[in-house]
Amino acid sequence: MGNFVTFAECVNSPSSACLTSPGFLFPFVMFAMLVAVGAFSVRQDRTRYRRLVKTGLWAAFGVLFASLLAIGYFFVFDPDAALGVDGSALSQTLWLVAISAFGGAVALLIGILGFALGGRVSQIFMSQDAALVIAIDGPAASGKGTLAKRIAAHFDLPCLDTGLLYRAVARDVMALGGNLEDAKTACDAARLLDATTLDDPSLRGPAAGDAASIVARIPAVRAALLDYQRAFAQQPRGAVLDGRDIGTVVCPDARVKIFVTATAEERARRRHLEHVGRGETISYDEVLADIRRRDARDSGRDIAPMGAAADAIVLDTTHLNAEQAFEAALAMVLQRTAKS
Numbered sequence: 001m002g003n004f005v006t007f008a009e010c011v012n013s014p015s016s017a018c019l020t021s022p023g024f025l026f027p028f029v030m031f032a033m034l035v036a037v038g039a040f041s042v043r044q045d046r047t048r049y050r051r052l053v054k055t056g057l058w059a060a061f062g063v064l065f066a067s068l069l070a071i072g073y074f075f076v077f078d079p080d081a082a083l084g085v086d087g088s089a090l091s092q093t094l095w096l097v098a099i100s101a102f103g104g105a106v107a108l109l110i111g112i113l114g115f116a117l118g119g120r121v122s123q124i125f126m127s128q129d130a131a132l133v134i135a136i137d138g139p140a141a142s143g144k145g146t147l148a149k150r151i152a153a154h155f156d157l158p159c160l161d162t163g164l165l166y167r168a169v170a171r172d173v174m175a176l177g178g179n180l181e182d183a184k185t186a187c188d189a190a191r192l193l194d195a196t197t198l199d200d201p202s203l204r205g206p207a208a209g210d211a212a213s214i215v216a217r218i219p220a221v222r223a224a225l226l227d228y229q230r231a232f233a234q235q236p237r238g239a240v241l242d243g244r245d246i247g248t249v250v251c252p253d254a255r256v257k258i259f260v261t262a263t264a265e266e267r268a269r270r271r272h273l274e275h276v277g278r279g280e281t282i283s284y285d286e287v288l289a290d291i292r293r294r295d296a297r298d299s300g301r302d303i304a305p306m307g308a309a310a311d312a313i314v315l316d317t318t319h320l321n322a323e324q325a326f327e328a329a330l331a332m333v334l335q336r337t338a339k340s
């Protein structure tokens with residue numbers, strides 16, 4: 001161990017002895033330890049880590065502010081002058097407390113910043129190795145969209161309903177007065193698609209879904225939409241995507257793949273109830289016919305037909321309500337992520 005040189009001495013007149021002096025090295029060792037503790041803490045419990053940083057910052061700034069106020073106050077209203085004594089014990093104690101509190105607050109602030117820095121760096125590495133991409137596929141009206149949104153909310157991940165992309169392409173083709181089967185017009189619409197228009201209410205409903213399943217058969221349309229979907233999936237923490245070919249084509253490496261299904265009759269019953277709830281007049285038989293037509297089109301097409309990936313878990317929701325379906329899907333995600 002080298003000679004003991006204090007930190008203040010080293011700052012005033014740096015020498016080689018400083019490099020081996022515990023007095024000089026101590027603050028650096030403490031800082032490095034706090035960086036390591038921050039990195040470890042964020043991996044253990046992200047919420048507790050955030051709470052610690054927040055509380056630490058509040059405490060440090062609070063003490064800093066109070067000590068600066070006290071120091072300012074003692075400058076203006078010198079206790080010695082008030083007592084009529086020069087260099088009184090009270091005055092010295094008050095100054096010592098205020099200056100120690102200031103020094104302590106600065107040390108605490110630097111420590112918290114070290115802790116936060118460690119956590120931040122660790123989070124960057126975590127997001128690189130732990131991106132969670134969840135692919136949810138299934139036929140029309142299987143409830144996969146609702147499920148995808150709930151799973152995404154649970155894991156705080158972004159969510160993309162890829163059916164909306166095809167619905168929007170069909171809308172744009174029709175707006176141009178084009179034919180849904182015309183590959184060139186549909187492909188141009190797909191290339192020029194403005195993703196900010198996906199919340200357009202006209203994209204909801206059976207007519208838009210039926211039109212979407214027609215343009216979705218065109219290979220160039222699918223190719224034009226692929227990059228957008230893959231880029232969405234490649235967000236730092238991952239994403240949830242629902243559609244027909246997410247697990248098979250768009251994200252074949254997704255960590256979790258779920259294929260949601262239910263009998264056509266049950267899907268038609270649920271969808272019919274939704275229409276009736278919105279005051280729309282459509283018969284159950286019409287809804288069932290629409291669902292069967294779309295199932296046949298989506299699973300019978302040559303390119304990226306709807307189907308479960310070989311490594312997907314099939315979730316049959318025929319006899320499950322929405323809550324039970326969510327619980328079952330969540331258990332599947334947790335089971336898959338525990339293994340990977």
Ligand code: DC
Binds near residue numbers: 210245294
């Ligand atoms: O999920 P949805 O009902 O909104 O989908 C509308 C149509 O879009 C569907 O019938 C087929 C097509 N689609 C597709 O081919 N591939 C996807 N990934 C998503 C939807």
